[in-house]
Amino acid sequence: DEAPVVFATDVNEEALASLRKERPSAIETYPMNVLSDESVRSGVERAEPLDVVFNCAGYVHGGTVLDCTDEEWDFAFDLNVRSMFRTIRAVLPGMLERASSASAQGVEGVGCRGCCSIINMSSVASSVIGAPNRFVYGTTKAAVVGLTKSVAMDYVKMGVRCNAICPERATAPACTIASAPRVITSRRWRSLFRDSPWDGLPRRRRWLPWSKRAAD
Template sequence: MEMRLKGKTCVVTAAGQGIGAATARTFARESARVWATDVDAGKLDALKGIESIVTRRVDVLDKAAIGQLASETGAVDVLFNCAGFVHHGTVLDATDEQWQFAFNLNVRSMFWTIQAFLPGMLEKGGGSIVNMSSAASSVKGAALRFIYGTTKAAVVGLTKSVAVDYVSKGIRCNAICPGTVQTPSLDERISALGGGADAKQFFLQRQPTGRFGAAEEIAALATYLASDESAFTTGTVNVIDGGWSV
């Protein structure tokens, strides 16, 4: 066990799989106390029994549930906002229902979690908020990602606004912008395009490294931003995309 997060209490949303699960595990290995949450309680079963990880079913679309979690955890040191959904299509494909769902999950949930956990951080005199954005549209245009890219660009604005408002209070707020990462979410998107080599190649072709990122690689960046090693870092857009945006 490492010690980079020793003494810190961390909340991770969407911790049931992919980047969220990898980050919860990494935080725990770095000696943090981790509250791992997900809307699907069954997906959290793999984290149960890991020392210093507490699992809770939380729907980040439910403001009251977020408030209840904040009451239970007390003041925390790190908030990692990882929940999100990827819609496929152009502006002409988008529906009002998809637009509303994406903004609720990808953006408003962060607004709610930050409102819930920031007061405790302020009382403690510091804290780190890490928001999951994306290289898609927030850094460069991505084909067939109209709704998703718009929401992730909004996350960058949200991040910078929180960072500048609270930099003098010891609060840091940073965004992570991954490229294409091998996760169950990616598997679902590949399947939605028909599966097979052609569908996989649709995503792989935009990665100059010739491979997808690993969830553990994103978790490593999240750990740095959560730790005191990044004490001079706030309001930043951290691109980790295998050269996609170069």
């Protein structure tokens, strides 16, 4: 078996350069803007054939419905949801072709477990729970849950799985920027995540296997 090849993409070329320096033999990087259909298409073509795709670009808006502007709403949905639509639409034809080929060759498990996988980053702050001061963020992540379920139902029997992961609060630049002190220290916020240590690192991750349910 060949060793897996990992591709990492970002709009921040400095971050990609740092990643290449950190793991030069384990990863290939190139810039891609998930807000652009053309950039996504060319980026996918560069990496194909693909077995697994992880959609994790995102924006964390801090505030309530009264704090959210039309521009922030539109940007959050474009980056947190529509970017996944762009990527999935670009990778699915190639994945379906690989799955069909694997099925024709009699590869075990294709059609019930799938040979290709799409993983979407959602959040526990979505349709799982409501989180304070995460109005538009939680709304977009709930949309990711619905998107994931739909793709899973449509394609799992064709050999392509689609799942979402719903982490609790994690250490990331976007979270640091969006987190107001009143949110982090509130009793309600802490009570939502009693199982998490409050250094910001999640103790557990919730995996929602909708493609498995679809297969059943």
